[in-house]
Amino acid sequence: MENEEEKRKEKYESYVIVHNIAKRHNVGTLARSATAFGVTEFILVGKRDFNAFGSHGSTSHLRFRHFHTLSLAHSFLKERDCDICGVEITDNAIAVNEHPFTKSTAFLLGNEGTGLSDKECEICDFFIYIPHYGGGTASLNVTVAASIVLHHYGVWAGFAERSREGNKFLVAEKPANQMKRNFCTETAEAIAEERKVKKENAANGFFNEEAASSNLLDALFDS
CATH class of the missing domain: 3.40.1280.10 (SPOUT methyltransferase, trefoil knot domain)
Structure with a gap:
């Protein structure tokens, strides 16, 4: 046991x-x-x-x-x-x-x-x-x-x-190079995926001029 x-x-x-x-x-x-x-x-x-x-x-x-x-x-x-x-x-x-x-x-x-x-x-x-x-x-x-x-x-x-x-x-020591944050940092793979999705959506006419200037993640939030 x-x-x-x-x-x-x-x-x-x-x-x-x-x-x-x-x-x-x-x-x-x-x-x-x-x-x-x-x-x-x-x-x-x-x-x-x-x-x-x-x-x-x-x-x-x-x-x-x-x-x-x-x-x-x-x-x-x-x-x-x-x-x-x-x-x-x-x-x-x-x-x-x-x-x-x-x-x-x-x-x-x-x-x-x-x-x-x-x-x-x-x-x-x-x-x-x-x-x-x-x-x-x-x-x-x-x-x-x-x-x-x-x-x-x-x-x-x-x-x-x-x-x-x-x-x-007891609270552990704060990890090195870690700060309070309010966003999740992006990896190279995630950035590449974002560009891919943006390109595909643009090709399909998903974005208008207003949406193109907004945060891509807002458009994808309900994906």
């Missing part, structure tokens, strides 16, 4: 996928929860800028990755043998406290108002929901939901608890 738990601690990773969240200021709080619960990478799809309000500096301790489309994010995660878990109350959703996890998992949370879109559901391998025990609300804030889900995954995966000092957990 002990050997199995040690393997879990070394084997499993968690990811958070942020796509089409209506309230951009929620991303900073999501990043704070992701840092607290051992998330490996925070994946932004569409827009790469975000409001870091509520992160309390945690974005400096979190690895970010950006993709222009859900299909690109899906391919990246599948190359890493990672399940994609939609956090949504669907007919086949499993309660998060049943811990229906089997491997490294990326969690996709829905828009605050409308939940997961059909396109988002298509890339999910399974769905979980958070049981409610009171009758006063139909849903949770996306950041609260993320915290509950990520905590449950960390318990299942056997992530090591951080050391404490007084009534706080």
